[in-house]
Each structure stands twice: as C-alpha cells, then as structure tokens.
Amino acid sequence: MNKKFLAPLLIVLTVALTACSDSKKGENYTGMGDGNLPGGDQLNTGIPQDRLPGSINPDKDVNYQMLQSDTVYFAFDSSTIPGSERAKLEQVRQWFEANPGHSLFLAGHADKRGTPEYNRALGERRALAVREYLVGLGLKPQALYTNSYGADRPAAEGDTEAAFSKNRRVEIGVVIQP
Amino acid sequence: MNSFHSCLRATLLVTLLGFLSPQLHGQIEVPVATLVRVGIGPIGGPQGNMVTQVLSTDLKRTGMITPVESEAGDYQASGDASGAGLVGKLMNKKTGAAVFTQTFNGTGRAAVHQFADAVTQAVTGVPGFASSKLAFISSSNGAKELYLADIDGASARAITHDGTISSGPSLNRDGTRLTYTSYKSGYPDVYLVDLGTGNRSRIAYFPGINSGPSFSPDGSQIALTLSKDGNPEIYTMPASGGAAPNRITRTRGSETSPSWSPTGDRLVYCSDDRGGPQLFISSSQTISEMDHLVTGNAYCTKPDWSADGKWIAFTTRMSGVFQIGVYDVARRTAQLLTTSGGQDPAWTRDSRHLVYSNNGRLYLLDTLSRQVQPIDMSVAGCSEPTVSR
Numbered sequence A: 001m002n003k004k005f006l007a008p009l010l011i012v013l014t015v016a017l018t019a020c021s022d023s024k025k026g027e028n029y030t031g032m033g034d035g036n037l038p039g040g041d042q043l044n045t046g047i048p049q050d051r052l053p054g055s056i057n058p059d060k061d062v063n064y065q066m067l068q069s070d071t072v073y074f075a076f077d078s079s080t081i082p083g084s085e086r087a088k089l090e091q092v093r094q095w096f097e098a099n100p101g102h103s104l105f106l107a108g109h110a111d112k113r114g115t116p117e118y119n120r121a122l123g124e125r126r127a128l129a130v131r132e133y134l135v136g137l138g139l140k141p142q143a144l145y146t147n148s149y150g151a152d153r154p155a156a157e158g159d160t161e162a163a164f165s166k167n168r169r170v171e172i173g174v175v176i177q178p
Numbered sequence B: 001m002n003s004f005h006s007c008l009r010a011t012l013l014v015t016l017l018g019f020l021s022p023q024l025h026g027q028i029e030v031p032v033a034t035l036v037r038v039g040i041g042p043i044g045g046p047q048g049n050m051v052t053q054v055l056s057t058d059l060k061r062t063g064m065i066t067p068v069e070s071e072a073g074d075y076q077a078s079g080d081a082s083g084a085g086l087v088g089k090l091m092n093k094k095t096g097a098a099v100f101t102q103t104f105n106g107t108g109r110a111a112v113h114q115f116a117d118a119v120t121q122a123v124t125g126v127p128g129f130a131s132s133k134l135a136f137i138s139s140s141n142g143a144k145e146l147y148l149a150d151i152d153g154a155s156a157r158a159i160t161h162d163g164t165i166s167s168g169p170s171l172n173r174d175g176t177r178l179t180y181t182s183y184k185s186g187y188p189d190v191y192l193v194d195l196g197t198g199n200r201s202r203i204a205y206f207p208g209i210n211s212g213p214s215f216s217p218d219g220s221q222i223a224l225t226l227s228k229d230g231n232p233e234i235y236t237m238p239a240s241g242g243a244a245p246n247r248i249t250r251t252r253g254s255e256t257s258p259s260w261s262p263t264g265d266r267l268v269y270c271s272d273d274r275g276g277p278q279l280f281i282s283s284s285q286t287i288s289e290m291d292h293l294v295t296g297n298a299y300c301t302k303p304d305w306s307a308d309g310k311w312i313a314f315t316t317r318m319s320g321v322f323q324i325g326v327y328d329v330a331r332r333t334a335q336l337l338t339t340s341g342g343q344d345p346a347w348t349r350d351s352r353h354l355v356y357s358n359n360g361r362l363y364l365l366d367t368l369s370r371q372v373q374p375i376d377m378s379v380a381g382c383s384e385p386t387v388s389r
Helices: A002-028 A083-098 A116-136 A161-167 B002-024 B048-061 B109-124
Strands: A104-108 A144-148 A169-175 B036-044 B065-068 B075-080 B086-092 B098-104 B133-141 B143-150 B166-171 B177-182 B189-194 B200-204 B210-215 B221-226 B233-238 B255-260 B266-271 B278-283 B291-293 B300-305 B311-318 B321-328 B333-336 B343-347 B353-358 B361-366 B372-374 B382-387
Touching: A083 A116, A104 A116, A116 A144, A116 A169, A116 B166, A116 B210, A116 B221, A116 B255, A116 B300, B036 B048, B036 B109, B048 B065, B048 B075, B048 B109, B065 B109, B075 B109, B086 B109, B098 B109, B109 B143, B133 B166, B143 B166, B143 B177, B166 B382, B177 B210, B189 B210, B200 B221, B210 B255, B221 B255, B233 B255, B233 B266, B266 B300, B278 B300, B300 B343, B311 B343, B321 B343, B321 B353, B353 B382, B361 B382
Parallel strands: A104 A144, B036 B065, B036 B075, B166 B210, B255 B300, B343 B382
Antiparallel strands: A104 A169, B075 B086, B086 B098, B133 B143, B133 B382, B166 B177, B177 B189, B189 B200, B210 B221, B221 B233, B255 B266, B266 B278, B278 B291, B300 B311, B311 B321, B321 B333, B343 B353, B353 B361, B361 B372
8 A cells, every 4th residue: 555655656746846946937937147148038029030042052051160169059948048158159249240241040959859840949949049149249130040950960969968968059150152 | 925835736736646647557458358359251352361361450450359260250341352442241240230341442451441441430430540541750761751651551652752851741631631841942841742643832931940730620721830920839821822821829939739629620739938848729710828738747749639639649758758648638637648658649530549659660559458569660760650530
C-alpha cells in the first residue's frame, strides 16, 4: 500500500516544487532585466520583413565566415538575447558602419530538443530578435534579412549539452552582392 | 498571497495526477473473448494466398477482430481474386445471412485493404483504416524528403527529390492531396501536391516562415503558421492559394502546429505565449479567446484532433524524452500514452489508433489497449507522419 504511492508522491513533490517556481516566473517575467536584452518579447512592432531580392540565393550568396565570431547564442527554449551576447551585436554595428552598402542575413537555429515545427518558429523568433535589436542600434531594417532553419542545420552534432548549446544560435551572414 | 494560492493549486493538481500515474503506464490486455472472430477463406484465384494473408493482418491490426480458421468464427469472409478486381463476401455465421457481397476495384493489396475495411465496419461498427495512406519525412538519402506509403508500411516511395529540407506534411481526408513545407526556394514555403497528377504548386511564400500546414476537414482550407506580420502566428487560407490569409492568433508568443476540429469550427495549436509551449483551442474563423488545455505538463506541442472530436493527441516532453499524450476534450484531462518515447502523433480514421515516430521509426499505437507495433518500412530515418482518413 505504501510502496504503491511512494513513487507518485515523490513525483508530486518534485513537480510541485518546480511548478511553484515556474508560476512565480510567469507572473513577473517581462523579458527585460536579469541581464537579458529586450527584443525576445517585443516582436510585432511592425518592422516589415522581406526576403532577399530574387536574384540572390540564401544558400549560396551569404557569407557566414566574415562575422562568425559574432554568432549570437541563446538559452534553451528562449529567444531572448542574453546580456553576455550584447558586445557581439555592437561589433556587428561597427562592422556595418565601416562597410556600407552591405546587407546582413540573420539565420536563426534551434537545438534538436524540440519538435520540428516548434524549432522552426523558435529559430525564427531568435532571428527576429537579433534583427530588432540591430534596428535599435541604428541599422536600417531594409538591410536586414532573416530566415529560420529550425533544427535542420546544426553547427554541432551529438546529444550533449555542449553540442546543443552550439546550435541555439543566430548566425550573422553577409550578403555577397552578385 | 497570489503565489501561495497558485502553488497550492499546482500541488493539488499534481497530487491528483500523481495518484493517477500508476495507471498511466500499464498496458490493458483486451480479453480475447471480446474480439470478433472472423474466419477467412476460401479466397479463389492465383492471388488467394496473398489476399488471405493481407486480409488477416489488416483485420488483426484493428485490435477488435481475431482472424480464425475458416470453419470457426462469428463471421466468414471469403472471395474471389481471379477476375478483374476482388469480389469479397461477408457472411454472418450465426444467422447464415450474407452481410455483403461487393467488388473492390483497387489493384492488388489496395483492393484487399478496402475489403478489410468493409469487413471491419460491418462486424464492429467502427471504420477500418487498412486503406489509409501514410505520408512522412525521411532523411535516409541525406536530405529530408517527402515519402508516401500504405499504412501497413508497404509501397514506401519518395515523392520529392529536391535535396533540400522538406517538413511537416499533412494529407487531406481522402488522401488525394498533400500539403507540406519545403526549402526549395531557400526559404520555408508551403506547397500543395496533387497526388493523382503529381502536380506541385507553391501556395504560401510570404516573407518570414510559412510552415505547419494542415488541411481543414473538407479539404478546402489550410491552417498554418506565418511570421509575415512580425511573429509566428496561426492563419487560415484557401488550399488553392490566392486569397489573403485570415489571421487567427495575435500574441507575443509563437503559435505553431494547428489542427482542425472535425466540424471545422475550431483549431487546436501550440503557443508559448505563457512561457513554455502549451495547447490552446480557438475559433477557426477569427481571432478569439484562447482556451488553454491544462495537461499537467510544461511542454506540449504538435496536437492532432481525432475524427470523432473526442481526443487531442500531442507530443509532450518528460525528463528530456518525448512521449505521446492524449487530451480528453469533454473531460478536460490528459494522460500519457507511451513510456518508451514518441512524437508527432497522427490519428487514424477510427479515432482509436494513431501513428507516431520514435528514433527514426514509425509506430502504430492502439490507444485503448496501449499496444504498440512498429510499421515495417523499407525506409529508415522516418519522422512527422500524417495519415489520410
């Protein structure tokens, strides 16, 4: 009799404790503070999106090596830009000012621990968050393009947290003018 | 005070679920005595053996019928495959009356599947799903391509050879059309495929992502996720494209994976507006209040609404492993259906069985008995199944 309920009771206690802390977070969370940058929770501001002009191929005409060190990494299941990534976007702004006439292609990705649709939307929100933040830094929205690859183009293979953390990213691509 | 109350509520809810959990993992054996016994034979013609074998497997797969030696049984299924088409006959052995005699005009196995479904419907009152089609994604050739197969895994073949990412297929009810997401253009766009003619057309290619398309029950519309207005939200649009999409959600979160109610008036979908991904129901016609489906789990995605409207299957994640859950629409409660892993459930037309994927293989789950059988396929690396009804 006791043994039968021991496991569920343990589950109850564990989940109850987690549930308590989660609900607190839900009441106070605004997406700002805790060292995180706004952008992840301030979408729908009406900055129009668009795709690269038809002659430009996002798979071939985007150089991801140039600004590879500025790849923005994200926390699990989150599209909020961590404060620790702020300096990278400032570097992107500086590069952009020093290299006028270029467009950037922001490619959003997710680690594979999500269902495919959810990952595609997560990658999209991450790319949009970076785009919004760069617009906030003064870059013209018309020079910033976005795309999401969900979990389909991992940077690192494997089932370790090390691999997962390398995949939760937005890569800053430079559009190569034909 | 507020957080104390919500903590208390959470604890009470989880206590309830905790006490339910010993039942969630058990398998229920449906007693053999309650299965309908159908004798099979004789089947005339050179294909007689094949017909007998396929018919027997199809009937057994329903979980409601046990095929027996032709002399025993409550019913007798016999036929003749020597002419064009398969003539199938079902007799009630208790009354001696013929239940039906019918010619099934499909070729080969397709005709047998139709026969099996007719037998299932006649002896159980529940539709059979042997003639259903299965579409899914496979990465076996390197790139993620779209595949079609019979629901028993036979005749699996690739229908795209694009060498790019294909994702999220949805079959319409009668299996004549399919919609899915492809990166052929370099961006995630939604395509419509006419499976009869093989014609493919691009129907949604707005800026941002176009993904997760799902046919309405009557096949005239699709619901999908578009991020063209700044954030991934649910929209509906005519399946043929053309008209502007109708917006269904407006939140600061992402909405994905819409699935239609069988009457077409509502949509169930996943939204992370409250933090983690959860399931919600809204009107399919206009932006409306979002009804949160409380499942007791912090991660719920990819819902699929059963044909009888009573169940919503979904993918949940527990201790880092995906499992299949089911939500009882009337009772507003949820249960786990798997313990060994599973994701992306798709109901069959009997609202009792569903197909899901786990570690690159597809499985058929009987949600009543909890029995699972793998769908034997010549293709590996399978995911994202969809089933015609």
